[in-house]
Amino acid sequence: MTHERQKAIARNSLLIRSLPEQHVDALLSQAIWRGYGRGETLFLQEEKAQAIHVVIDGWVKLFRMTPTGAEAVVSVFTRGESFGEAVALKNMPYPVSAEAVTACEVMHIPSSVFLSLMRRDPEIGISILASTFGHLHSLVAQLEQLKAQTGAQRVAEFLLNLCDGGDGTCEVRLPYDKMLIAGRLGMKPESLSRAFARLKDAGVTVRRNHAEIADIAQLRDYAESDPAESWSKG
Amino acid sequence: MTHERQKAIARNSLLIRSLPEQHVDALLSQAIWRGYGRGETLFLQEEKAQAIHVVIDGWVKLFRMTPTGAEAVVSVFTRGESFGEAVALKNMPYPVSAEAVTACEVMHIPSSVFLSLMRRDPEIGISILASTFGHLHSLVAQLEQLKAQTGAQRVAEFLLNLCDGGDGTCEVRLPYDKMLIAGRLGMKPESLSRAFARLKDAGVTVRRNHAEIADIAQLRDYAESDPAESWSKG
DNA sequence: CCCGCGACATGACTATGGTCAAGCGCACCA
DNA sequence: TGGTGCGCTTGACCATAGTCATGTCGCGGG
Numbered sequence: 001m002t003h004e005r006q007k008a009i010a011r012n013s014l015l016i017r018s019l020p021e022q023h024v025d026a027l028l029s030q031a032i033w034r035g036y037g038r039g040e041t042l043f044l045q046e047e048k049a050q051a052i053h054v055v056i057d058g059w060v061k062l063f064r065m066t067p068t069g070a071e072a073v074v075s076v077f078t079r080g081e082s083f084g085e086a087v088a089l090k091n092m093p094y095p096v097s098a099e100a101v102t103a104c105e106v107m108h109i110p111s112s113v114f115l116s117l118m119r120r121d122p123e124i125g126i127s128i129l130a131s132t133f134g135h136l137h138s139l140v141a142q143l144e145q146l147k148a149q150t151g152a153q154r155v156a157e158f159l160l161n162l163c164d165g166g167d168g169t170c171e172v173r174l175p176y177d178k179m180l181i182a183g184r185l186g187m188k189p190e191s192l193s194r195a196f197a198r199l200k201d202a203g204v205t206v207r208r209n210h211a212e213i214a215d216i217a218q219l220r221d222y223a224e225s226d227p228a229e230s231w232s233k234g
Numbered sequence: 235m236t237h238e239r240q241k242a243i244a245r246n247s248l249l250i251r252s253l254p255e256q257h258v259d260a261l262l263s264q265a266i267w268r269g270y271g272r273g274e275t276l277f278l279q280e281e282k283a284q285a286i287h288v289v290i291d292g293w294v295k296l297f298r299m300t301p302t303g304a305e306a307v308v309s310v311f312t313r314g315e316s317f318g319e320a321v322a323l324k325n326m327p328y329p330v331s332a333e334a335v336t337a338c339e340v341m342h343i344p345s346s347v348f349l350s351l352m353r354r355d356p357e358i359g360i361s362i363l364a365s366t367f368g369h370l371h372s373l374v375a376q377l378e379q380l381k382a383q384t385g386a387q388r389v390a391e392f393l394l395n396l397c398d399g400g401d402g403t404c405e406v407r408l409p410y411d412k413m414l415i416a417g418r419l420g421m422k423p424e425s426l427s428r429a430f431a432r433l434k435d436a437g438v439t440v441r442r443n444h445a446e447i448a449d450i451a452q453l454r455d456y457a458e459s460d461p462a463e464s465w466s467k468g
Numbered sequence: 469c470c471c472g473c474g475a476c477a478t479g480a481c482t483a484t485g486g487t488c489a490a491g492c493g494c495a496c497c498a
Numbered sequence: 499t500g501g502t503g504c505g506c507t508t509g510a511c512c513a514t515a516g517t518c519a520t521g522t523c524g525c526g527g528g
Contacts, residue, residue, distance in 0.1 A: 072382050086364075090360065090363060092367060125352065196477095412506070421486090424485085425486075427508075493505090495502105
């Protein structure tokens with residue numbers, strides 16, 4: 001991938017796109033561009049944040065290690081998504097660790113660059129708040145899912161997000177391996193297998209990393225139905 | 235409560251305290267002060283946000299209603315805590331609803347006030363980002379808890395937060411009713427009862443809204459132990 | 469080409485927590 | 499003072515998901 005292509009992707013990222021046009025070139029030219037191999041660490045929980053990160057290509061996961069060694073996946077980002085905005089600007093310690101789950105390209109914008117620009121144009125702060133609000137929102141959505149849905153329903157929503165829009169049939173490719181999907185959805189790989197099995201009679205067929213949804217509307221019904229009544233239809 | 239006392243509490247709130255001194259009076263004088271009765275709604279999910287909210291007294295819960303009518307409590311705020319920062323400044327729809335769970339006093343700062351001040355002093359944007367980061371962080375912590383701990387362990391951590399510091403014995407008052415505690419911790423009231431029962435042999439005695447912790451260090455151990463090994467000690 | 473490893477599926481068993489129903493105690497109120 | 503309602507607890511039962519063990523498939527290395 002050429003650097004020009006990388007810059008084009010960066011410009012199109014949610015974060016950069018919402019910034020005032022005139023500052024974008026300055027930011028991009030001061031960014032640090034780096035590739036990571038699968039499994040490589042971007043940063044560790046408790047480390048002091050010094051940059052905002054924009055994924056250019058590949059997949060990055062954010063996760064927490066519990067005291068007992070279990071890993072809780074908080075989110076998974078790909079091309080055009082950014083993270084670490086709020087923490088970088090306050091020079092605080094990261095609440096999560098970040099790791100490349102596939103080989104990937106990441107742009108790092110040093111927080112000092114952002115800060116000095118921000119002092120000249122307050123609109124930039126507002127843009128960053130918008131990004132941060134997006135993360136807040138997605139965490140709230142995850143919380144709701146964990147508290148109010150069964151595993152199979154969370155998998156259903158995950159699939160729906162992959163093909164969003166329309167309500168006919170649809171084929172999607174699972175973007176990363178099932179171990180990670182399971183973690184992202186708060187379950188063990190075994191449970192994910194069983195959740196897929198259960199989704200068979202909601203019209204979902206999974207083979208390898210390839211899922212076929214017979215009827216999106218039907219699957220959406222399943223995802224939002226009351227867990228208590230699903231068994232009665234079994 | 236006098237208005238002077240209310241202003242003093244507001245000045246001491248996490249949000250206001252982190253703002254540059256010289257703008258505080260201007261902000262406070264333009265704020266809207268209001269009391270709410272138990273059960274009263276502050277705002278509804280999907281409503282457009284037009285203010286930042288600071289709790290002066292009492293308790294406020296943020297929650298989401300799922301399509302099926304179940305309620306997922308996202309957070310519970312009290313004196314000195316604020317919410318809605320990021321969403322207000324972007325004039326976005328609230329991702330959650332807010333309701334007074336006790337009679338309470340709330341200060342509302344119209345987002346227009348904040349915005350105009352922010353355009354004059356970019357430091358304010360940074361302060362707000364700090365608050366927002368705090369919320370982000372607490373949501374991440376909740377996610378980790380839900381994904382990696384049993385109900386009883388979440389209750390243990392909840393108790394530990396109420397008496398934090400030290401490692402001897404400790405008595406705490408449960409700040410709101412058990413229905414709400416259960417919701418906040420992602421379980422049903424019945425499960426909360428059983429969780430308390432289970433904590434008896436971790437040295438916790440609960441009577442009414444009053445909990446006695448025999449040994450904080452022991453309880454901390456319990457909260458962080460591997461769920462898989464807890465039964466073997468049964 | 470076969471071996472072996474790791475991802476994934478499946479089965480058996482268990483623990484955790486939700487649901488339903490019954491019962492208790494405390495507060496509010498006529 | 500004796501309802502009456504609600505918050506809370508308890509027990510029985512069951513669905514959901516974690517654990518452990520076993521088996522299969524696909525892929526890369528020797």
